[in-house]
Amino acid sequence: MIHRRPNGPLFSIYRKPTNKDDFIHYFSAHSKRTKEGVVIGFFLRALRVCSPEFLEEEMQHVCNTFKHLHYHRSKLTHVQRKAEKIMSRPRGEDTHKTQRIMISHSKLTEHLEALVGLTLKIATSSGKKIGDIIREKSSNHNKPLSQVYSIPCGGCDKVYIGETAQGLHKQRIGQHRSALQRHDTRSTFIVHVDSDGHLLKWSQASIIKQGLAPRQRKIGRSGIHSYN
Ligand SMILES: [Zn+2]
Structure with a gap:
């Protein structure tokens, strides 16, 4: 168990009655990185927010949600471990040791990351979005x-x-x-x-x-x- 919240009030994730747990489908055109980023975000939120009493249930909920969206069980477990690892390391450790570079996303990004992965972290930007084009026009x-x-x-x-x-x-x-x-x-x-x-x-x-x-x-x- 990673959670280190001292004894106190109990916390769990609140969901609105209208919530449908409808997120990026595994078959969508988004990159693997984006999809993994979404999933890990939910695991991290659970780890940061939930009291130990609710954590197990919440992690299971995240797994089930993304299984319905056709993510593989093994992939989900891998991402969950990754989230737990992030939460267990001392704050700031990563930023001290790893350099980051920012590049636009392309098909080559993942290959590049595999090549430089240990010494350099790659952050990607998504390039021009529809919103940018519309804003440009309106200006x-x-x-x-x-x-x-x-x-x-x-x-x-x-x-x-x-x-x-x-x-x-x-x-x-x-x-x-x-x-x-x-x-x-x-x-x-x-x-x-x-x-x-x-x-x-x-x-x-x-x-x-x-x-x-x-x-x-x-x-x-x-x-x-x-x-x-
Ligand atoms: Zn004339």
Whole structure:
């Protein structure tokens, strides 16, 4: 018995009435490390929380739960021993002796761990998660100065469509005006000035859409477009 809690109140694991003990199934696509990590977490919780009177029952409950999820009995026993070993060693022992490195998880991780296992512990990160991608997108939506805009031509029915990350009225119009002063022919509206003699109607510049991710903003081609 590993438990070292002094005599006092009794502790066991509380489960809500709605609890279904539904965790990662053995046949799920998660890595072996992740699955073992989940199981060992339950054993460790039992060892840390339960009073001796309840420990045996709780350990059995964890075993049964994961047996239902198709984990092998021998594997569960192995993980349980591992948890007991962790609880029995003096605190901080592991961190003094073992170095850790952090790498992204891949199929090679387990082979690598087998190679360096005794001297080096490998911790893995799971890489990009769906949540990260969604958060990234929403943060881009919060950039009001990321805009697509239009400026009509003063001499014909064409329109200049542009995009900017710095805001149309805050920066972009000023940049266009200075391009005009410099006669910078990399701007298509300057080419239009040269070929047709038309100037853009700056006063009618308007934002078509704002708060766009750079990828969305650059979907169209900036330049002089005709109305169809
Ligand atoms: Zn024109």
